[in-house]
């Protein structure tokens with residue numbers, strides 16, 4: 001099948017990339033439908049984070065195309081992602097250690113404040129208003145995620161699951177239409193994972209979610225569609241039930257001694 005379905009929020013076509021002479025992604029084609037939760041799974045080293053890095057402009061593909069919200073992206077710039085309506089969380093936490101939780105969250109919306117630090121330094125009144133509005137929005141999102149109490153703490157002072165929530169708040173503060181989550185359940189307890197699943201589902205259909213995750217119960221419960229990568233290639237796609245029963249997927253995971 002060729003062409004990009006009109007209802008795709010993200011579409012990769014034949015994306016390949018070599019790093020240090022190794023073929024990390026090999027002609028990867030993936031469609032992420034609007035307003036749904038799409039999973040991207042596969043054994044360690046399959047290339048999942050690399051897909052995220054290509055989508056967010058940290059890496060440039062050697063060949064292939066990326067379409068986001070219907071427009072072909074010739075060159076994705078990380079600092080312009082918010083303008084495209086895209087936000088991502090990093091594998092791990094990725095918060096700035098020297099900033100408070102609130103400042104970290106506000107950074108996720110700083111593209112909406114053109115002037116940023118310079119205008120703040122000059123105490124421009126209009127910059128103050130925008131900063132105040134962003135602060136208000138950041139606090140509202142933190143409250144929604146149950147981490148408003150953490151506002152003045154540094155990341156290192158917070159329990160790991162709270163840090164992960166702050167990172168989620170940072171992604172949501174720009175009100176993105178597409179949210180890409182790289183292992184949001186990593187280091188999170190079983191009870192919190194169920195809650196996380198409900199939270200992710202609650203964002204749809206207003207937002208599109210692309211989820212990289214190892215916790216199969218979360219992936220199977222929350223995803224409408226799943227793509228499976230192994231050694232840089234798409235080996236399967238389908239509904240959770242289809243993926244669960246796909247022999248090629250089982251084999252890929254067994255080869256890496258991980259359970260599906």
Ligand SMILES: Nc1ncnc2c1ncn2[C@@H]1O[C@H](COP(=O)(O)OP(=O)(O)O)[C@@H](O)[C@H]1O
Nearest residue numbers: 019020024042043044045046047048049050051
């Ligand atoms: N900058 C890089 N240079 C060389 N190899 C890399 C680089 N980044 C990732 N890789 C390799 O690419 C493969 C895929 O990595 P990654 O996308 O992080 O996998 P996943 O997220 O699925 O675990 C791994 O073998 C990894 O070692």
Ligand SMILES: [Mg+2]
Nearest residue numbers: 048049050091
């Ligand atoms: Mg990864």
